[in-house]
Amino acid sequence: MPDGLDLSHPISVPDRPALEGLEQKWTDRWERGGVYRFDRTRGRETVYSIDTPPPTVSGSLHVGHVFSYTHTDIVARFQRMRGKAVFYPMGWDDNGLPTERRVQNYFGVRCDPSLPYEPAFVPPEKPGKQPIPVSRPNFIELCARLTAEDEKVFEHLWRYLGLSVDWSMTYATIDRRSQRISQLAFLRLLARGEAYQLEAPTLWDVDFRTAVAQAELEDREQPGAYHKIRFAKPEGGYLEVDTTRPELIPACVAIVAHPDDPRYQPLFGTDVITPIFGVRVPVKAHALADPDKGTGAAMICTFGDITDVTWWRELQLPVRAIIQANGAFKPVAWGAAGWESTDAPRAQQRYDELAGLSAAKARVKTVDMLRESGDLIGEPRPITHAVKFYEKGDRPLEIVTSRQWFIRTMEFRSRLLARGAELKWHPAYMQTRLENWINGLNGDWCVSRQRFFGVPFPVWYKVRDDGSVDHDGRLVPDESRLPIDPSTDVPDGYGAGQRDQPGGFTGDKDVMDTWATSSLSPQIAGRWEEDPDLFARVFPMDVRPQAHDIIRTWLFSTILRSELEHGTLPWRNAAISGWVLDPDRKKMSKSKGNVVTPMGLLEEHGSDGVRYWAASGRPGTDTAFDTGQMKVGRRLAIKLLNASKFVLANPEPHGPVTTAVDKGLLTALARIVRESTADLESYNYTRVLERTETFFWSFCDDYLELVKGRRYGDQGAEPAASANGALLASLDVMLRLFAPFLPFVTDEVWSWWRPGTIHTAAWPSAGDLQHEDDAEGVAALEFAAGVLGAIRKKKSEEQRPMKTPVARAVISAPQAQLHLLPLVEQDLRASGLIREIETVVAETFAVHVELAP
């Protein structure tokens, strides 16, 4: 018997072990026992901390969540068994637009930041037709109320799935702590000059009426059309330009072509005149102009796309903006400064037809005008092209000049790339995604949003005596006041009556981009600047688990914030999960209507069964949704119950492992333990489950069959004790290897014979099994299994019952193998019911079997 396997705990095995009810039973026991509570007395070196992704509570959970959160849990459980104090908090993402929309509809309210807080506000029973305006603090209270319900549902599912989260460490991205930390970190950025405010062209969603960040863009294929239009040269003749956005002609400030393009070289430095509106615009040269696109000459408008912004900035062009925040064309007085025209009355008359229209409607009208004036060459040629959208938006983005907050990013790019290289990626190739993103950045991170629900910027501005806002006259609160809401709180030194009054103050109206808060998840979970003792024990964290689609947002922004605030990586490892694909290889998502509700799956296949399927998905690899694998997992769990029951049914006598096959079994398992430990440390959980499962299956099929008789005393007490010693030791280790994957069934079996919960038991080590590697034992076990297999095959071929005796077995094998026979002969005779065994020296292994009549 190996040292340390204490069997003093009474053994108690149910008659009919079953999986049903294990989830409820064990989640309750784990909760009561505080099994997953973080032990905050432990130093950083014995802590394993996880920067858990906060799921969006206003959305619904789908099987993809179950999939990726299981991966994290497997690693968490492994580290806990390795003796680490696991810091595994759960966050809820209730910040941002999805929640804002949900709260509006659910309660029938609308946020109006100009209103004062009403402590006694109660929403109507039913939402009315007209939304009730409420203050921002009231709105946030309603959000907290609604999301609390969602969080309960999520928490129940997570517990049922078996996530070993410390539920005392939850946070929400809109709660006071998150607000405080977001504001605090912002003030620190501001103080260091790493956040700044600027009035500049910004990507803008005209429906949401807010700025959006580069990271929130997506391309969508849209039908469009090239319109060839002509610009008059003053000395006669025309210059032709292709555009997909003719409605922006009034916003045209220049024409651009490539400096080497001979067609346009003579025109550089001259002016041409825009059609319809008669505006003189210069022809400029710029290397970004592509001679092969359209006519090779492009219209620069303020602003049609991001390239326009680049040209506008680099060629130092004037602004002639026509699109307002709501997407409508703004009124323009033609002939006034900046709107000079060779024919101002005509321009005015034409433009008045466009004013107030959306871009799409203005385009139709403009095309009519161009056709009428003869400036449209030919007919529009329909094309399909990619257009930039806000990922949650319905209309193409516009570029609107507005005052926004930015976090400096561009100047830190090389530092961020270095951090990306320092981070250990699982899988490694995901690092490229971050590099691509950083190298493709074209501006600092715009973090302000013109929304109501979110973390407000903790800033007020002085109001001048003439009533105008002095944006340079910033007033910020002392850190001790945070969190604050500038729409209701008052800056130090001012009274509430001075709000929006000449000589008084006004609050910043914007809220932070949701990623501006999420990017601080390690600081929020670790309670930065609130509980420095805790923070020091968990930060930088060990791992950030997340999906690959948000590398450019969450992963990137978290590295940025950590670099700026702490000068360090926020975590050592990034474990990137793949997606769950439906059988048609499409990403599963709500919009495709192919989602499966996770709770139903857990109930049908058991949490261990679903986890088994999830564990088959390697880091970074998309995995097909497959209930077949869940069934296999469920079968494995049942098999574990039954095999354990068999092992534990007759544990006496047990003692030192002396028999060759027994030592071989333990040696083989010890090898698996070594490999598994190394694999789990590098996030290769998939292989660990595979290997352990394969071993377990041959343990059941071959080893158990082989030693069945001996353990009951066929060969005397000492061989029986050896078999039982090996059975118990290997069961003990196999259970612990399976524990991170199948937490319910393993703890159930553990409770039959071992003290405490398996989830705080030590991760197995090779030393638990044997003192030295016994290669001969391994060979003997393989040899015996080979003979047994040949006999089974014969019986199967002959369609005879397995209990049919073997009259004679002739084993052909190399001498080296035949030498092993004496080590296993008695086990073989007993399990194979073999009467006579002969051996023949041969090059290859073969068994000739003659069954008894």
Next chain:
RNA sequence: GGGCGGUUAGCUCAGUUGGUAGAGCACCGGCUUUACACGCCGGCUGUCACAGGUUCGAGUCCUGUACCGCCCACCA
């Protein structure tokens, strides 16, 4: 346009320094074998996408091509 993955049995996927192709599922056949019929035993199944190259030897290394998926791009 740039980049990253992938392409192995009907399906889902392993295949770790190059050495005669693997697992599970599915399918077929068999077996009451006192841990398990939610079981057990056995069987069938492959031009490893394609074309070159390196090598005694390539699923594995190199080059190129095709297709699938994803990420990114300054898409007039």
